[in-house]
Amino acid sequence: MLDAIRVTLPDGSVREFPRGVELRAVAEAFNGDLGRRAIAALVNGAGKDIYLPLQADATIEFVTPESPRALEIYRHTTSHLLAHAVKELFPEVKIGVGPATDEGFFYDFERPTPFTPEDLETIEARMRDIKARDLPIRRIEQPKSQALGYFRGLGDNLKVELVAEKGGEVVSCYRQDNFMDFCTGPHLPSTGRIGAFKLLSLAGAYWKGSEQNQQMQRIYGTAFATEEQLAAHLAMLEEAKKRDHRRLGPALDLFSVEETAGPGLIFWHPNGTVVRQILEDFWKDEHRRRGYQLVTTPHIARDELWRLSGHLDYYKDNMYTFEIEEAGYVIKPMNCPGHSLIYKSRLRSYRELPVRYAELGTVYRYERSGVLHGMMRVRGFTQDDAHIYCTPEQVLSEIEGVLDLCLAFLRTFGYERYEVDLSVWDPAHPEKYAGDAAGWQMAEDALTRALRDRALTYTRREGEAAFYGPKIDIKMFDAIGRPWQGPTVQFDFNLPQRLSIHYVASDSSQKPVVMVHRAIYGSLERFFGGLIEHYAGAFPLWLAPVQAIVLPITDRTAAYAREIQTLLRGQGLRCEVDERNEKIGAKIREAQLKKIPFMLVAGDREAQARTVAVRSRKEGDLGPMGLEAARDRLTRLDRERALEP
RNA sequence: GCUGGCGUAGCUCAGCGGGUAGAGCAGCUGAUUUGUAAUCAGCCGGUCGGGGGUUCAAAUCCCUUCGCCAGCUCCA
Numbered sequence: 001m002l003d004a005i006r007v008t009l010p011d012g013s014v015r016e017f018p019r020g021v022e023l024r025a026v027a028e029a030f031n032g033d034l035g036r037r038a039i040a041a042l043v044n045g046a047g048k049d050i051y052l053p054l055q056a057d058a059t060i061e062f063v064t065p066e067s068p069r070a071l072e073i074y075r076h077t078t079s080h081l082l083a084h085a086v087k088e089l090f091p092e093v094k095i096g097v098g099p100a101t102d103e104g105f106f107y108d109f110e111r112p113t114p115f116t117p118e119d120l121e122t123i124e125a126r127m128r129d130i131k132a133r134d135l136p137i138r139r140i141e142q143p144k145s146q147a148l149g150y151f152r153g154l155g156d157n158l159k160v161e162l163v164a165e166k167g168g169e170v171v172s173c174y175r176q177d178n179f180m181d182f183c184t185g186p187h188l189p190s191t192g193r194i195g196a197f198k199l200l201s202l203a204g205a206y207w208k209g210s211e212q213n214q215q216m217q218r219i220y221g222t223a224f225a226t227e228e229q230l231a232a233h234l235a236m237l238e239e240a241k242k243r244d245h246r247r248l249g250p251a252l253d254l255f256s257v258e259e260t261a262g263p264g265l266i267f268w269h270p271n272g273t274v275v276r277q278i279l280e281d282f283w284k285d286e287h288r289r290r291g292y293q294l295v296t297t298p299h300i301a302r303d304e305l306w307r308l309s310g311h312l313d314y315y316k317d318n319m320y321t322f323e324i325e326e327a328g329y330v331i332k333p334m335n336c337p338g339h340s341l342i343y344k345s346r347l348r349s350y351r352e353l354p355v356r357y358a359e360l361g362t363v364y365r366y367e368r369s370g371v372l373h374g375m376m377r378v379r380g381f382t383q384d385d386a387h388i389y390c391t392p393e394q395v396l397s398e399i400e401g402v403l404d405l406c407l408a409f410l411r412t413f414g415y416e417r418y419e420v421d422l423s424v425w426d427p428a429h430p431e432k433y434a435g436d437a438a439g440w441q442m443a444e445d446a447l448t449r450a451l452r453d454r455a456l457t458y459t460r461r462e463g464e465a466a467f468y469g470p471k472i473d474i475k476m477f478d479a480i481g482r483p484w485q486g487p488t489v490q491f492d493f494n495l496p497q498r499l500s501i502h503y504v505a506s507d508s509s510q511k512p513v514v515m516v517h518r519a520i521y522g523s524l525e526r527f528f529g530g531l532i533e534h535y536a537g538a539f540p541l542w543l544a545p546v547q548a549i550v551l552p553i554t555d556r557t558a559a560y561a562r563e564i565q566t567l568l569r570g571q572g573l574r575c576e577v578d579e580r581n582e583k584i585g586a587k588i589r590e591a592q593l594k595k596i597p598f599m600l601v602a603g604d605r606e607a608q609a610r611t612v613a614v615r616s617r618k619e620g621d622l623g624p625m626g627l628e629a630a631r632d633r634l635t636r637l638d639r640e641r642a643l644e645p
Numbered sequence: 646g647c648u649g650g651c652g653u654a655g656c657u658c659a660g661c662g663g664g665u666a667g668a669g670c671a672g673c674u675g676a677u678u679u680g681u682a683a684u685c686a687g688c689c690g691g692u693c694g695g696g697g698g699u700u701c702a703a704a705u706c707c708c709u710u711c712g713c714c715a716g717c718u719c720c721a
Contacts, residue, residue, distance in 0.1 A: 106716090114649065203716030204648025211718050215648055218716070246713095251656085259694080259712055314721055368646050369712095371719065466721055485720085494721090554678045581678075589682035603680055613681080621681055 006057045017054065024050040024189070027062050038062040039193060040073050040186040047073070047186040049139050065195070065225035075100035077137065077188040078127075078197045078223035082107045084179040085126035086219075095181070096158050096207060096216050103481070104222025108205055110158060115202055115217050123219070124199045134192030135176040139185055147171045147182060158207070196230035197223035243479035245532035246374040252537050252594065254545070255375065255528075264372045264379030266525050271545035274574065275531075276524055278543055280360055282412075283384055283521065290405060292358040292386055297338030299362065303328035309337040310498050318365045335361035335385040336492070336517060340499050343389055343513075348503045353513070354390035354398055360524070361385045375529030376484050382524045388516040389501065392442060395514055399450040399489060402518045406474060406487040407454065409520050413531065414540075414643045418486065420456050421473045422447055426463030434468045435493025443491040443514075444470050468494035479533040484526060490517045538595040538617065540644070541637045546596050548634060550577045550612070551587045553603035560607040564600060567627060571635050592617060597645065598634060618645040 004016040007026055017026055023043070027050070028035030040063040041048050047069065063069050079098035086093055086109060098107030109115075115123075144163060150173075151159040163171055163182050174183045176191055188194060199221040207213035224230040241247070249255045254272035257265065268276055284294065303321065306312040311319065311333065320331040332338065339357040348355065362382045371377050388398050410418060424444050425433050433440070447470060451458050458472070465471060469491030475483040492515040495501065502510040521527035531539070541547050548568060552561040561577045568575040578587045584601065591599045601613040611624040614633075625633070636642075 117650075201715055202649050205717045206647080209718075211647080215717075217648075220716075257713095263712070311721085318720085365720085368719065370646060370717085372713095377720080468721070551681085553680055556678075583677095583679050583684060584681055585679090586683050587681090592682055599681080601681065605680085615681060 005054060007054070008057075008059045010059075010061050019055060020053045022050070023048065023052050023054060023060070023062075026054065026060065034062055034064070037064045039065060039070060039188050042069065049137075049186045050189050051138060070225060072100045073186060073188060074195050074225055075105040075223045076183075077191075078194055078221065079105040079107045080137075080174065080176065080179070080181055080183070080187065081127050081130055081191060081194055081197075082123065082199070082219060082221060083109075083181060084130055084176060084191075085123050087179055088130070089123060089126055094156055094158050097162070098181075104200070104220065106205075106218050106220045108207070108216035108218045110207075110214065110216050115219065117202065120199045120202065120219065124197075127197070127199075130176075131191050131194050133177070134190050136190045137174055137176045137187045139187075140173045140175055140180070141170050142173065144169055144171050147173055150180065151182070195223060195225040196227040197221055198230060198234070237480065240479045240481075243533045243536045244374075245376075245479075245529040248532050248537040249375070249529070252532075252545075254532065257374075262379075263369065264367060264377070266375055266378055266380070272528070274545040275528060275539065275543050279521065279524060279528070283360070286405065286408070287358045287386070290356075290401065291354075292356040295339060295342055295357045295359050297332075297335060297342070297359060297361065300329050300331050301338070303330050305337050305341070306330045308499060309340075309495060311337070318367070320364055320366060331364045332361070333363050333365045335359055335363065335383060336387055336495060336515075337499070339385075339387045340495060340501055340515075343387075343501060344499065348389070348513075350391060350503050350505050350511075353503055354388055354394050356386055356388045358384075358386035375525040376478065378523075378525055381526070384519050384521040384524065386518055388518065389503070389513040390516070391503070391505075391511070392514055395442065395516075396446045396449060398516060399446045400453070402489050402516070403450050403454060403456075403472070406489075406520055409487070410474075412641055413534070415476065415534065417477055419475045419483070420451065420458035421461050421464070421475065422451060422458050422470070423461045423464035423466075423473065424470045425465045429463075432467060433465070433493075434497060439493050439514075440470060443493075447472050447489070447491075466490060468492045476530055478530065484522075484530065486522045486527065486530070487520050488518065488522065491515070492517055539597075540642060541597045541634065542639075542641045544595075544597050545574065546576050546594070547574045547638065548576075548598040548600055549591050549596050550575065550600045550602055551584060551591070552577070552579060553584055553601065555579070555581070557602045557604060557607045561600075561602045564602060564612055564627065567631055568634065571631055573631075573634055573638060588615065597637075600630065616645050 003019045005019050006014055006016055008014050009030065013030070015029065017029070023041045024035060024038065027038040038050055040050055042061040042063060043052070043058050063073065076099065079100065083095050083098055087095065090111065092111070094110040096108035096110060098105065144166070147163050148160055151163060159182055171182060172184055173180050174185060174187050199219060201220045203218045203220065204215045205218040207216050222230070222233060224233060249272070252271060253269050254275070255269055256267050257263065258267055287294070303312060306319070315333060319333050322329055339359065342357060343355060360382050362380065364380045367377060367379055372379070390398050425440055430437060451472065471488060471490035473485050474487040476486040477483055496512045496515050501513050501515065503513050505511045539545070550561040550564045552558045558579050561579070565575045565577050578591065580587070588599055595617060597617050599615040601615060606612050606624060609624070611626055612630050614622040614625045614630055616622055
């Protein structure tokens, strides 16, 4: 065939086509069904529309509704559908940007008066209408000037701004009927191919993400290839809400936030405090074993300290300050200056490095009201903070030690889903950072090497370092998938300089220490909130506020039940007795709702045989068991910190 | 802080084109002595988030303030 091109499919099959053949014809030729089902294609790995005329040999993978890439295309095209509907209903609205996201899509609009929830219904109805029209969606490549003219004509000045910023002379747009958007694609072949969708919420969002700019009206929605997938997603969201620590915390009597006391301040109830103290004890043991020294520092200090540390300059807006006898004081927002004062209280020889000071230090920070969130983002919290003061030679092994400690904790609590970020400086602007290039390089090398040695996959974030040093952050996820920073390891080139933190080297010269901040839980509040969601409130036995509850069938066996309680308490187990005048079914139901790991039923039969009928929260009735056997079973689960049952 | 939404009993919710608050669960009291996810009956319980206004009359309409929810921004 003259002027033919060769197309290779992922399965290795090859065919020739005339140059300029449209991708949909290629799909059709390989397989009629594929031709009907293909929504887009990956040409040499790049996403393309099904209408693309092919000009050269290529490897092509067709995207069908089931393909991993399909969801993004469905969502992106649905966001265009949203903008199209809004333009039809409200021609005066200026359109911004509308990408697909991990959860769905959104589109930002500029409009003098905000949309209302009723508008959303109207818009969604119009979207269905446009979908039903089955309009072809075609890519248009045109000179930039032409696109600019088009959007100018519509008064879409935000699009004009976006197109003008785009490099190159030719820009791509997508048109469906009389609606055209500036976009790189790819898109579905027509509006009729759009799947199931639903508009979900309305929010403000700053234009181009800057607080300095005007606020847009953002409409969020989600979309899937099929109605079933959409329904499953919505059901999953409902299910996830049941794990929300803000619902479970008060329901299980773990903690509360009291309006009288103020937002962002956590009251730990007895049940929550049991868990907290286990977390604290575990943490202290693990840290002592690893050569940390525990310290305690005051909650307030003269502002002189915070002036020296630099916090008063760059962290003032987040600090609570007050006066005593005309002297300014600060409620500590961080523990590092305090730890550094202990270090500096006398000369330190290189022989005693590394010094590792650890403290469960309670800090208070003013957080803007809109960012507060249950236990995850609060104004008063306890950091499991530690600061390591060491020599440059010790840095690598210290970082490795911290990372291993993090991983050990994550494993203990059964966390398998987390993401690791390595934040480094922006080499183009060294003036924005404390310390010198050599120090930053040394620090980055140590962090990178420690990550690689542990085969951790991580995302390198250029320019995301704090001004005082590079860092590793581990992000954990809440019930509905929002990320929260957990463990962190951060170098600090600022404080040693500002507070003159040195050690005496072997040549008796004074050398600046390398300082590392690190936290494993991050904050006890946030970690606990995360744990509640992670376990959906059903704590493993070693953490459960009540580990077992004895349920006498009648008051004839109440004394026997108390005897069992005494036996378990003798082993340090947290055991209660439900002596209420209720039927056993009711007692079980309540214990189950309280998510108590084990129920020990004690009726006449058990009292007679000196046994107990064990019921597990997870597995139900396990049958009768000797008292010692039951006790030993629970004790073992407790000691081993077992995650199940 | 910004945009939008929501605040009714301890909890979940009804009532809201204005006409002096209602259910279930929980709690309390009594009866029942019970075998693996709710025994029955009675009783108690509300400044309708707070303040101001409109009105003869406000949970209901308006303003304001506090809190909560979603998102944005922020989280050196």
